[in-house]
Amino acid sequence: MSTQIKILVGLLFTFLTCLPIAVVTYNDLGRDLGMVGSTQKSVIEQRADALSGRQIEVGADLFSQFCIVCHGKKGEGISGVAPALNRKDLYDGRYLKQIAWGGNAQTFLKDTVSGGRPVQSRPDLYAAKMPTWSNQFGGPMRPDQVDSLVSFLLNWKDQAPEINAWPPAGTPRPTPTLGPTPTPNPATANLHPYCQNVPASFQGKTAPYKPDDKAALAAGKTAFESYCAACHGLGGRGDGVAASALNPKPANFTDKEFMQKIPLDCHFYLVSESQPGSQMPPWKALGEDTIWKVLIYERNFSQ
DSSP, X not given: OOHHHHHHHHHHHHHHXXXXXXXXXXXXXXXXXXXXXXXXXXXXXXXXXXXXXXXXXXXXXXXXXHTHXXXXXTSOOBTTTBOXXXXXXXXXXXXXXXXXXXXXXXXXXXXXXXXXXXXXXXTTTOOOOOOOOBGXXXXXXXXXXXXXXXHHHXXXXXXXXXXXXXXXXXXXXXXXXXXXXXXXXXXXXXXXXXXXXXXXXXXXXOOSSOTTOHHHHHHHHHHHHHHTHHHHOTTSSSOOTTGGGOSSOOOOTTOHHHHHTSOHHHHHHHHHHOOTTSOOOOOGGGOHHHHHHHHHHHHGGGO
């Protein structure tokens, strides 16, 4: 090969090497180089937005799994249980200044979610005790999941309402509102009160899986550990990391006498729709198939 051809090949190789670098530079630093308009976002900024959006979505899922039973579906708080998280003073610095917190809202939320609150701030107002959530301290969440949950909470910052979650000491703590007591039905007198009046649309429902269906049990175990174990515990004894914050306490699926009072159709109804005063959110969004697999798994705890 002649020297001229070697030089040509070298130049071509250099050009092909520099081309993708130039493309990346244009995409990521276009505004700095005057190649992207001031109202446009560079590709690196678009990627950052997409990553942030995905992190918030993950945080929203975690919030629905672990937090709404105490703090409400929209972070509005639950009277007598736990304070609002979706409130202005938490994000604009007023509350942090009041408690002499040296960091910002992000570090406060991360530390609180990770380590929990072993000592209640205002037991006169709220019954819940904030459990430890980070697996660094024995909780169920990885550090990246804690970060995602905090990103979701911070997403409320700009629209957070003005809520006084901390009235002066001495204010009586409201009693959590329980649902109406069902009218006794002789045909269901031996059942749990929540099962006294199961809606007609749920009565008589039967599981599409046998109690010993290994595939259903495996899928139920996965869903149970993702959505239920935080309150009911990995062993189904009602002793999950969030159980101490709940009143009434989560069901103990290992209690045979208790489970005998919860027929299968009622069990399906309670998981799907919940019950006023039970502290459990409705899980119908999981879909009937997943709920049945969870029930098969839960009911095996008492076998």
